[in-house]
Amino acid sequence: MGGRVPRLVRAVPVLVGVALGVALLPASPALAHNSLTGSNPANGAKVATAPAAVELRFLAKLDPGRTKITVTGPDNIPAAGGEPTFSGSRVRVPFAPGAAGLYIVDYQLPSSDGHPVKGEVRFTLTTGTAAAPPSVSPSASPTPSPTPTSAAPESPSATPVAAGTDDAGRGWLWAAAGGLVLLAALAAGLFLRRRRSTRP
Template sequence: MGGRVARLVRAVPVLVGVVLAVALSSASPAYAHNSLTGSNPANGARIATAPTTVELRFLAKLDPARTKITVTGPDNIPAAGGAPAFSGSRVSVPFTPGAAGLYIVEYRLPSSDGHPVKGEVRFTLTTGTAAVPPSPSATPSASATPTPTESSSPAPAASSADPVPTAGTDDAGRGWLWAAGGLALLAALVTGLFLRRRSTRP
């Protein structure tokens, strides 16, 4: 009886070691894969005010040389305003907002077992940046190409375009002369007839 108890006591440390080995071997794959634990903005968030940076938080420390972060906005336009900044298990990327819409933060990082870890965080910006007004030189103003009007280019007056001829006054003078000549000739004929009749009387 005592021998069996002694053998069981000696076997307990061996059993504990086997259990620990199995537990560690089963747990090692879980710890081998780094994973995302949180973000700012949060995944699926809808925000009206754009943040200055986008931050991702992971389970384990990140390798800056082998970690890739991209930020894109509507129409697949890049929205990262600079290079990522790493701090242990956190990484932040300067954010340059554009139009309102869906923004996607994609990440890709290595793991200790050689399998890359990748995923994405999505958030919606409900208020976009204001549109840049066009420069004054881009669109010519109406004053640059004026449209001719009656006031800006008046038609020449009839008096300047068609001067009144002075021949009318000459024709009127000549008419009076012809009339006076005709009257004088008529008077001479009447006088001649009158004198002729008187000379023929007995």
């Protein structure tokens, strides 16, 4: 019994040393990754009033030169109003709200083991700038068809007639008729003369 106690007493310093060694070992890769601890607006939140800036908080200090933050709104429209500002483990991005809808904050930052840490924060803006209505071009008024102008009545194309043509034609007819009458009279006279000369 007395021999066992000294052995336990001797084992205590060994156990303490092992515990200290484990505590002083380098952090495992899982613990080496920086991670998001909070945001404003919070992930999944619905806000009626748009914040002036979106803030992300991380477990460890951020490297401004190797940290990327993007903010996009509905229809994938950029909603960052300026460059991000860093303060230790926090980063703030000016927020330029647009239409109401879902906004996504994407972040990418390095870690001590060289593997980049990526993630996103989503929140919904319930009020925002109303989407501009589609521009409707005024319908072109139908061009009035020109009123057909009535063509001026065509004056009958009168063939120019030489003066006195009608009278000349009629004079020719009268002359022919007179000639025929004269010939008939001569023929009648000759017929009577022959008839008289043939009588006994």
